[in-house]
Amino acid sequence: MGKAAKKKKLKIQEDMRNRKPELMLKQRIRSIDRFELIEDAVLGILFFSVALLFSTSIHVHFTLPKLLALRICSLCLVVLWIVRLRRGKMQILPSFVLYAGAAFGLWLILSTFFALHLPTALHGVYGRYNALINNEIYIVLFFLVATLPMDIKRISRITIVFVFALVPVSFYAILQYLNLDFFPWPSGRSASTIGNPVILGALLSLGFPFALVFFLRYRSNLAKTFWGAAILLLLIAMFTTISRGPALSIIISSAIIFFINKKEAVKDLKKIVLFAIPVFVIFTLFILSSPASLEKIGQRLKDISNLKSDRNIQVRLVYYKAALEGIKEYPLMGAGLESFRIVYPRYRPVQEGQSRDVIPTMVHNGYLQLALTNGIPALMLYLSFLSTVFIVFLKKIRRTSEYVTRLIMSGFIGMTIGYLFQDLTGWMEIALTPFFWILIGAGVAFGIADNGYNEMRRWKNIGMYIFLTLVSIALMYLVFDAINRIYANRLFWQAEHMSPAKDWKQMEYNIKEGLAAVPGDFYHEDMAGILYLKRYNETGEKASYEEALRLLENAHRHNPYDIYVMIHRVDLETVALKKGLIQKPSSSVEKLVSSMLDMDKNNPSVYESAIKLRLEEKKYEDVLKLLEKARTLHPEELKYYILEGNMHRNTGNVSKAIEAFRNCIKISEAKGIYDEDWLNAKHNIAIHYLNKKDFNNALKEAKEISERMPNNVHPYNLLGDIYGISGNFDKARESFASALRFDPGNQNAKRGLEQIKQITGK
Known part of the structure; x- marks a missing residue:
């Protein structure tokens, strides 16, 4: 390298050193x-x-x-x-x-x-x-x-x-x-x-x-x-x-x-x-x-x-x-x-x-x-x-x-x-x-x-x-925790939209995968328990009951304060009683009933869950006591009056039963509501008159139902029964035929017509 080139290189290096802080x-x-x-x-x-x-x-x-x-x-x-x-x-x-x-x-x-x-x-x-x-x-x-x-x-x-x-x-x-x-x-x-x-x-x-x-x-x-x-x-x-x-x-x-x-x-x-x-x-x-x-x-x-x-x-x-x-x-x-x-x-x-x-x-x-x-x-x-x-x-x-x-x-x-x-x-x-x-x-x-x-x-x-x-x-x-929660949530969302009878294999896979993604999470355990409860209710499989029991017990253990976990556990016991799998509620469920009535004494859902359990046990006096409290919370809840009437009827107190049904009708008509509860109350009163052979009042109640609910099959079957028992077979046949026009497969109407045929020969 020549001297000129060396000088040029040194000058460039010096310039770079001078400019380096600025650069x-x-x-x-x-x-x-x-x-x-x-x-x-x-x-x-x-x-x-x-x-x-x-x-x-x-x-x-x-x-x-x-x-x-x-x-x-x-x-x-x-x-x-x-x-x-x-x-x-x-x-x-x-x-x-x-x-x-x-x-x-x-x-x-x-x-x-x-x-x-x-x-x-x-x-x-x-x-x-x-x-x-x-x-x-x-x-x-x-x-x-x-x-x-x-x-x-x-x-x-x-x-x-x-x-x-x-x-x-x-x-x-x-x-x-x-x-x-x-x-x-x-x-x-x-x-x-x-x-x-x-x-x-x-x-x-x-x-x-x-x-x-x-x-x-x-x-x-x-x-x-x-x-x-x-x-x-x-x-x-x-x-x-x-x-x-x-x-x-x-x-x-x-x-x-x-x-x-x-x-x-x-x-x-x-x-x-x-x-x-x-x-x-x-x-x-x-x-x-x-x-x-x-x-x-x-x-x-x-x-x-x-x-x-x-x-x-x-x-x-x-x-x-x-x-x-x-x-x-x-x-x-x-x-x-x-x-x-x-x-x-x-x-x-x-x-x-x-x-x-x-x-x-x-x-x-x-x-x-x-x-x-x-x-x-x-x-x-x-x-x-x-x-x-x-x-x-x-x-x-x-x-x-x-x-x-x-x-x-x-x-x-x-x-x-x-x-x-x-x-x-x-x-x-x-x-x-x-x-x-x-x-x-x-x-x-x-x-x-x-x-x-x-x-x-x-x-x-x-x-x-x-x-x-x-x-x-x-x-x-926490990022992976959020991903797992989304994954589990998606699996449970899919499972809830499946049929426990037709899609159970996929449902069970989703449930197990979802629970594995969020272990120990009481809410997902509760959801899983409800899904197994639905499966048991449809199929009666003992294995489904046992898995629902395990999951709901775990959910309650992981969160002993959640009222609805307790309600779901009691509901499982109610279904098991209804299906004859158990003869009486377990001691743990009895404690749960007592706990949830004490923890949330002003929640109607708590009383409704306990009422269902006592109904399956046929403890009608307990049901009436629970109903009385539930009605103080929801004084215009029509289904409570229907249930009260049925309980009084089961215990032989007919006058109290009729009073409950009439209260239901009064509240319903005051609101202008003519629904299934109103129909049930009117139906029960009509049956009461029918049992007393008071055919005129029975017909009056049944006709009022048909006027208010002309497209409903039940009042026509009721009219058919009243006419048939009173001996008016032509009117009975006409009423059952009307029921079949609305519901061609209705078994009650078909059975009524068959009975009339056996009695009259036509």
């Missing part, structure tokens, strides 16, 4: 930008997947697919967090936020050890899964997002992606409202891809403040039109839910945004009004386009004006009262996350049972729910933590003079206050709660953007690596 800095900036985009892309995938995913091939259509998406995305974000920690690019989180959030998370863990039913407190109720595991994921997501480097560009990108995720959700809600849905969901209020209209409304109320922020932020007509259209879409979708709490939260958040930015809003008032008018007009026209819409609005306004007539409000007041009773009993550590279903039966009031028989899983008030499940300290820690978040938000607004920064922070304040307001009548949900925690985390990250990066000591770095590694391992396990 490395640019490469590092580009690398960080790319890394941020990867993080934001994962957040976007989380937003879209949790908001949109559902499946019609499993029983839990909405929650389980969203649960899997949440856990996969959370795992990816934690892995990226580890990479960011290695690069030393984590924001310094204020100590008061860190300690408040950590204290809340640790208290949830500590109080869970005192839960009534640990598996429920860990994993949650079937179909919801809002227990400790997912709550800790939400807290991890908050800290993860809160420590991200954040500027105006990035916070705008994250919130815009979140609003964009709500666009297809909103379109689908409108399609449902217009009855243009692709899937046959129950008609009524729109639930979109979320699964519940109230939660859908709450989710839309999270995105609406940011749509409003971007509408106010951008000055161009094109941008105003775009965000005005987004606001209109969210408003229409919100309307289709007919949810009052979320709608009010939108009003509150909007008022907060305008109040904080009133000076700038006044300056831009003409343009705001110019775009607001068409939005308002189109929204109004959409509402007025459907008479059903006006009817729903009118009913909602009527309910608001008279809360005593609002069924939803009254039911929630019942739940609130039960929750307060539970808080009194478990004030410090609570009953365990998602344990309202466990404690509610013991506090169920008599009046709640009069209208419907349910065991709610949520209080429908987030604050009472938290105090009940994890104690009053948990509620205080939660509110303290949220106070620290508000401090960060308000400090950011106070120290900035930039309109855009203040506008964005006002959006976070409005969103948070709106969420807390709607949570007065709301509850946790996988389709809602993680979004709230991520968004307040993003708001905190933007609020502390001037704090700089975190320079941890070596021992803290090691501690964080260990913690995040453990979290990653836990999330890997």
